[in-house]
Amino acid sequence: MNKKLRILIAKPGLDGHDRGAKYVARALKDAGYEVIYTGIRQSPEAIAQTAIQEDVDFVGLSLLSGAHNELFPRVVQLLREKQASDIIVFGGGVIPESDMPFLKEQGIAAIFTPGTSIAAIIEFIEANRPRVSH
Amino acid sequence: MPKSTELIKKQQQWENSTLKKVLDRNPERKAEFTTGSWLPAERVALPRITTDEEYLNKLGFPGEYPFTRGVQATMYRGRFWTMRQYAGFGTAEESNSRYKYLLSQGQTGLSIAFDLPTQIGYDSDDARSLGEVGKVGVAIDTLKDMEILFDGIPLDKVSTSMTINAPAAILLAMYLAVAEKQGVSKGQLNGTIQNDILKEYIARGTYIFPPKPSLRLITNIFEYCSREVPKWNTISISGYHIREAGSTAIQEVAFTLADGIAYVQAALNAGLDLDSFADRLSFFFNAHNDLLEEVAKFRAARRMWAKIMKEKFGATNPKTMMLRFHTQTAGSTLTAQQPDNNIVRVTIQTLAAVFGGTQSLHTNSRDEALALPSEESVRIALRTQQIVAYESGVTNTVDPLAGSYYVEDLTDKIEAGVWQYLEQIEKLGGMVAAIETGFIQKEIQEAAYRYQQEIENGQRIVVGVNQFVIPEEPPSHLLKVDAELQRIQIAKLAKVKSERNQEAVKQKLAAIRQAALSPDQNLMPPILDAVREYATLGEICNVLRDVFGEYQESIVL
Numbered sequence: 299m300n301k302k303l304r305i306l307i308a309k310p311g312l313d314g315h316d317r318g319a320k321y322v323a324r325a326l327k328d329a330g331y332e333v334i335y336t337g338i339r340q341s342p343e344a345i346a347q348t349a350i351q352e353d354v355d356f357v358g359l360s361l362l363s364g365a366h367n368e369l370f371p372r373v374v375q376l377l378r379e380k381q382a383s384d385i386i387v388f389g390g391g392v393i394p395e396s397d398m399p400f401l402k403e404q405g406i407a408a409i410f411t412p413g414t415s416i417a418a419i420i421e422f423i424e425a426n427r428p429r430v431s432h
Numbered sequence: 433m434p435k436s437t438e439l440i441k442k443q444q445q446w447e448n449s450t451l452k453k454v455l456d457r458n459p460e461r462k463a464e465f466t467t468g469s470w471l472p473a474e475r476v477a478l479p480r481i482t483t484d485e486e487y488l489n490k491l492g493f494p495g496e497y498p499f500t501r502g503v504q505a506t507m508y509r510g511r512f513w514t515m516r517q518y519a520g521f522g523t524a525e526e527s528n529s530r531y532k533y534l535l536s537q538g539q540t541g542l543s544i545a546f547d548l549p550t551q552i553g554y555d556s557d558d559a560r561s562l563g564e565v566g567k568v569g570v571a572i573d574t575l576k577d578m579e580i581l582f583d584g585i586p587l588d589k590v591s592t593s594m595t596i597n598a599p600a601a602i603l604l605a606m607y608l609a610v611a612e613k614q615g616v617s618k619g620q621l622n623g624t625i626q627n628d629i630l631k632e633y634i635a636r637g638t639y640i641f642p643p644k645p646s647l648r649l650i651t652n653i654f655e656y657c658s659r660e661v662p663k664w665n666t667i668s669i670s671g672y673h674i675r676e677a678g679s680t681a682i683q684e685v686a687f688t689l690a691d692g693i694a695y696v697q698a699a700l701n702a703g704l705d706l707d708s709f710a711d712r713l714s715f716f717f718n719a720h721n722d723l724l725e726e727v728a729k730f731r732a733a734r735r736m737w738a739k740i741m742k743e744k745f746g747a748t749n750p751k752t753m754m755l756r757f758h759t760q761t762a763g764s765t766l767t768a769q770q771p772d773n774n775i776v777r778v779t780i781q782t783l784a785a786v787f788g789g790t791q792s793l794h795t796n797s798r799d800e801a802l803a804l805p806s807e808e809s810v811r812i813a814l815r816t817q818q819i820v821a822y823e824s825g826v827t828n829t830v831d832p833l834a835g836s837y838y839v840e841d842l843t844d845k846i847e848a849g850v851w852q853y854l855e856q857i858e859k860l861g862g863m864v865a866a867i868e869t870g871f872i873q874k875e876i877q878e879a880a881y882r883y884q885q886e887i888e889n890g891q892r893i894v895v896g897v898n899q900f901v902i903p904e905e906p907p908s909h910l911l912k913v914d915a916e917l918q919r920i921q922i923a924k925l926a927k928v929k930s931e932r933n934q935e936a937v938k939q940k941l942a943a944i945r946q947a948a949l950s951p952d953q954n955l956m957p958p959i960l961d962a963v964r965e966y967a968t969l970g971e972i973c974n975v976l977r978d979v980f981g982e983y984q985e986s987i988v989l
Binding site: 313315323367372411413417 | 548549551552554560561562563564567568632635636637638676677678764767768769801802803804877880881884885888894897898906907910912913915985987989
């Protein structure tokens with residue numbers, strides 16, 4: 299029997315564009331995952347703390363303001379500092395292709411840009427299931 | 433409104449003969465046709481209006497109640513809409529040169545985009561501003577930045593729209609202070625502040641204070657401007673972001689008008705006279721892809737606001753019954769895939785706004801699903817408006833789609849749907865209560881979810897995304913805001929802070945606190961005093977946060 303994976307969808311930074319985050323949260327919930335959504339305007343510290351408290355397997359970060367290079371790596375770094383580097387962090391939003399190598403290098407496992415289908419996100423989660431269900 | 437019985441009979445005959453034969457041979461592409469917002473689309477619409485009396489009640493003449501056909505008698509035969517591209521990024525210097533460029537290209541009004549820290553009342557050196565400074569708009573910390581932003585732009589010659597909500601009073605005060613320095617009197621100033629906090633709780637997210645003190649700030653601005661800045665549009669009641677969050681066309685109008693009702697009510701409760709402020713209210717709508725539904729939406733909104741002002745609030749001045757609005761094309765319809773296709777989408781949306789009788793328009797740039805727009809993309813977007821204005825011919829007559837059986841039918845359907853929502857919201861105790869309980873957010877989310885599901889399952893085609901897909905190279909020439917910018921802006925702020933009169937700043941901030949604690953006092957004069965002394969946006973907002981508290985989002989999923 300597969301373990302029910304837990305996913306935190308979070309909005310770091312100050313932008314209020316939460317249509318995508320809410321859609322992904324609900325669609326993942328409908329697909330059978332346990333999903334927690336933080337609401338907008340969360341600090342990286344608050345996100346890392348929630349991720350650990352809620353014992354999640356994945357954190358999905360959504361940001362459309364352009365602050366991803368500063369804020370996404372910060373979440374990964376905080377999780378590492380708190381010995382929670384087993385939590386897989388992915389991201390989405392208006393993120394230029396040219397920033398992706400940097401974000402990957404900083405430990406963001408995947409970036410989903412506008413137009414991504416929910417099936418692609420589920421595929422990513424399932425492909426990483428062996429890494430988190432130990 | 434019923435069609436004539438004779439016509440209904442003829443229609444049935446047609447359905448049983450001509451139509452039936454065709455359908456028997458060739459079924460239609462779909463079992464059910466709807467608009468983009470799921471209103472039933474009639475196969476063949478028929479006249480709804482059969483008498484002159486009905487015509488006068490529902491449509492009338494442009495520039496007259498109920499303003500269905502437009503707020504001016506001659507509309508674009510008199511003057512085109514204001515072409516107003518929303519812009520701003522980086523430092524005040526960079527944005528200033530973009531504004532000068534846009535004005536040199538024939539743009540007729542400015543529209544200022546502020547960065548998120550400015551919109552949420554944090555200075556650039558605040559920890560919460562990390563990574564956000566100068567990203568989605570220009571960073572403004574003090575009057576100094578505002579002076580640079582409008583350097584060489586005579587404020588008596590341009591009209592300026594500022595997308596600012598929670599701290600609107602502060603940015604307006606800074607604008608007034610810049611005008612003072614330019615020797616321009618307040619009475620000469622033209623422009624708009626968005627100042628619409630309710631939709632921030634619903635959809636846009638840049639709130640600071642809870643609803644009650646926020647509404648007080650808004651009525652303070654109404655009152656102050658009616659005396660001091662009479663030509664200023666004191667609010668832009670916005671459906672745009674509600675639609676971007678995924679609402680239907682009906683929800684966009686319903687929630688916007690409900691917000692408008694809440695503002696009027698709040699101002700009346702504060703003792704303001706209706707005619708002193710209500711003619712300065714303006715609106716802001718979205719122009720989405722379903723061209724004819726959108727045209728109907730604008731017309732329905734205009735007709736309904738006139739009715740609401742007249743019948744609910746007892747307005748007697750026609751100016752207070754007019755729904756004047758700005759439009760922006762729908763950012764959420766733009767695709768990152770095959771981005772040049774967005775030019776075509778924006779053209780259709782531009783036509784919707786123009787057929788709908790907009791007073792001003794921002795056209796989105798093709799690359800906005802990828803990054804902030806480049807200069808070339810912004811120029812194409814502006815040219816799109818100019819081509820519609822100067823070449824298409826649709827501006828030669830007022831309200832050209834009036835009398836289209838289909839458009840009139842949709843106008844009625846939207847109106848009916850909106851009234852239903854307005855009644856429901858009233859039953860819930862008004863708009864503030866409906867937001868606080870999450871009802872509004874839930875309604876929008878349901879629509880947004882349905883829309884996205886339709887894209888996922890292919891029921892709704894998005895060209896280049898779920899059909900007609902091609903392999904693509906990553907786009908080049910995207911605008912990138914320099915990561916160094918935050919450091920530069922923080923250094924500028926530190927310099928201003930070290931050069932100002934600290935004692936005066938302290939006194940002026942204390943005066944704001946005093947005024948905030950006395951509900952009968954207008955906050956505009958003390959805020960203006962403080963910005964003149966170069967008090968920062970963050971300092972002023974912190975005083976108000978201290979007195980008013982902060983809003984907590986009610987998360988609905």
